[in-house]
Amino acid sequence: MTTAAPADVEALRERLSRLDTAALSDAMDSLRTPPCVLPGIAARTPGTVACGPAFTVRYRAVVDDSTFHNAANYIDDVPVGSVVVVDNGGSRTCTNWGSLLSSVALHRGISGTVVHGSVRDVKESRTAGYPLFSTDVTMVSGKNRVMLDRTGVEVDIAGTSVAPGDWIVADDNGALRIPANLxxxxxxxxxxxxxxxxxxxxxxxxxxRLDEARARFGYARPWEDGGEDGNC
Structure with missing residues (x-):
């Protein structure tokens, strides 16, 4: 199995957008892959779906506060259709995403944002319908508290690694990553x-009877799509 060619990206996105994370998690289980769930991530805009290749962003704490540290500038470099994956170590002390970023991301055709940390301006993101997912919510600004470390690097989301280009799908069940080659x-x-x-x-x-239906259609190995008799 190989990474999907660019021409296949939109076809994959269309198929993925019709699936929920529960079915995708079952499929990953059947392949016995490393953990796919991004722990602790919850929907801040219920009913929306983020689906696309990961654009990764890593933050670090501000050590020298003698000069002003503004919000990170990376949003202009995010490709259309990407899911922004922000790693701030799951921090609940300050935010890494707000309404300005949601507005720009929506305008630019970015598929959604997953933050291993906190977000704010949730009402505005919900009103706009922007797919936003995070560990927590706070009103406290990240200015002078955190700064951009790097983009386009592998990040660790509470024990689950996400590499640039891995596929991210997030919905009301939570968020998961799918390695690009799978x-x-x-x-x-x-x-x-x-x-x-x-x-x-x-x-x-x-x-x-539910038990009979499960046996008949191959509930134990549903990814084999056994049809009427439960055999692939």
């Missing part, structure tokens, strides 16, 4: 998981 296979398996669960649900709601 994304096509993960999508294929997640689509099979959803088909299997749809068959089980339909059978159980048609006055059938």
């Amino acid at each position: 994304v096509e296979e993960v999508v294929r398996r997640a689509e099979a998981v959803e088909r299997t669960e749809s068959r089980i649900r339909e059978a159980a709601l048609s006055d059938g």
Whole structure:
């Protein structure tokens, strides 16, 4: 399996956007990959989905506060369709994202933002419908508290590594990362998981037994998409 070519990115994004993180997590489990969940990340704009290659941003604490440290300037370099992944160590003491960044990101066609740390101006992001996810929320500015360390580097989100170009999907269930070299296979398996669960649900709601429907349609290995008899 290889990284998707640029021409395939939009097709992958369209398929991923129709899947939820639960099905994608099941698909990742079936491949026995390293942890995919970004722990502690919650939706700040419920009902939205962020889906795209990761643009990674790492912050560090300000040590010398004798000069003014403004907000980090990187948003102009984020490619269209990316998900901004910000690592501030899960800090709850100050913010790394606010309404100005949400407005610019939405205008620029950025798919969403995941912050391992805190965000603010949540009401404005929700009103705009910008997909925003974070560890926490605070009103405290990051100015003179944190500064940009680097962009385009591997970051650690509470034990889960995210490399630039890994695919990020975030929804009301939380956020996960899919290694770039596995994304096509993960999508294929997640689509099979959803088909299997749809068959089980339909059978159980048609006055059938749930346990029988699970056995019939291959609930134990839903990514194999066994069809009527549960065999692939």
